[in-house]
Amino acid sequence: MNIDFKQIASATMILFAVIDVIGNVPIIVDLRRKVGHVESEKASIVAGIIMISFLFLGDEILKLIGIDVNSFAVAGSFILFFLAIEMILGITLYKDDAPETASIVPIAFPLIAGAGTMTTLLSLRAEFAVENIIIAIVINLIFVYIMLKLSGKIEKLLGKSGLGVIRKIFGVILLAIAVKLFASNVTGLF
Template sequence: MEVFQHFSVKEILTCSMVLFAVIDIIGSIPIIVSLKQKFGHIEAEKASIVAGLLMIAFLFVGNKILNFIGVDVNSFAIAGAFVIFIIALEMILGIQIQKHSEAKAASIVPIAFPLIAGAGTLTTTLSLKAEYHDINIIFGIILNTVFVYLVLKSANWLEKKIGGGTLKVIEKVFGIILLAISIKLFTANFAQLFQTYVNF
């Protein structure tokens, strides 16, 4: 088939590794366990499918959507940075900013977005599109989606293996890391926005 003429295992592995690093589902395990304790249940299937579809959809129409609503990629990334910042504050300070009382399970928000298919992940798919063929990026997204599903499905097992005290320590450490990521995401994209307006 013509769609598979650009199929490349090397490109798939490269795209998979890049997305794996950006999604960082392993580093998000403390968050997942925390959400499991907070909500009581994580809808692994729904979260994984929605996250995967978001990434694939954004690969093809990301720029068009942002242009249509008059938002550039840098502004989109900054908005994502604020969301990550709030999640990090919750983890570090042990406070609740988001309201979870109406939800019976964690799935689309905040797992599918912004934890998995967040601003960083979605903008990364656009960056990959400039260097690699779409079919290989899609396979890279699918591989990461499957791995994410396996991690989310293991939430109960992870919760049992990680003790309460250990979880609190790890949660605060990763909260600080998330905070640093949000600040880096904000400053990098703000600098680009500022440079754009200055040149304009």
């Protein structure tokens, strides 16, 4: 095993910024109002299964369709870039329809384990050891579970402006990650 605490910390922060569970608290609170109870345990477990499965099978899927990890990482850097722009500027570039239920969809997928998270996982795999990424996933899932359970209290504590500030801070971090991801993988394309 190649346990590296620096890789774990980096992967954890990257996934934390991409998953953006703090920034999604307003969405989670709104879902609670619309559909009632959100199954925090179920959503966290299903999101974990999706993320770990994609971590292992995503590369094989890419090979099957003839795309290398560097190309996917560069494409992922663009997705992360636009996610960061949404977070920083407070705009929505892509919007899903409002859901009728909040069990697995939309909390586990696509809110937690969505396209940005999956892209990030494959991008991380190009740079970090798999066991370190799995530990980072588990750390993030624990945090996601806690945030899902406490979303109402967090909203009351931070207020809308506090959540907005946190979302913008993580947007800037995500933007820096997107630039680094692009820079470290673009040379592998040529």
